[in-house]
Amino acid sequence: MAVEKICVVVVSGSRERLQMAAMAASVAAVSGIEVTIFLSMNSVPYFVKGAAVDPPSEGGFGELIVRKKAPDFKTLFRQAVELGDAKILPCSMALDIAGIEPDTLEPYLGEPTGLSSFLDAARGAQVWTF
């Protein structure tokens, strides 16, 4: 059966995981699949406007991503929203703990979201965690 709804949970701050999450989310979103991306933990600071997009690599592949100039993960997440109508929801708990104000986040992100609301969004969806 075709997957109609995917929730992508991103908690990592490593380049490879952010890249893979962004690739999966963007291609799913432009393929007619309903995609919700929930950003929490170490992924959140990269989505502050003007933040450096230079996460640490887990291994050699992360360095190759940079050297070969693969599309960066923030561009792919933005395209998931703009071209595929994906929703990107920052975790309200992560914002509170990190002291990040919602109005400092990239404009293509949605409202800060708690787990109860996220669980509603994830009902009936496949959930992929990075």
Added chain:
Amino acid sequence: MAEKKIIDGRGSFCPGPLMELIGVLKMSQIGDELEVLSNDKGSAKDIPEWVRKVGHEYVGTREEEGVWHITVRKAK
């Protein structure tokens, strides 16, 4: 009248050329033909799959000196 557009995705990697194609498709008219240039093997395989899945018309692919020319017609 249908237009032909070239999208130069050379130097980018999957899913970059696909996303560039989708961006141009959104601004195109039904019947327009879009030719994506890519030197990424993955995109040469993935773009036709995506085109078939979402209901546009895949016209064909040819390779010239390591560059794939993937042609798509906007169908909806």
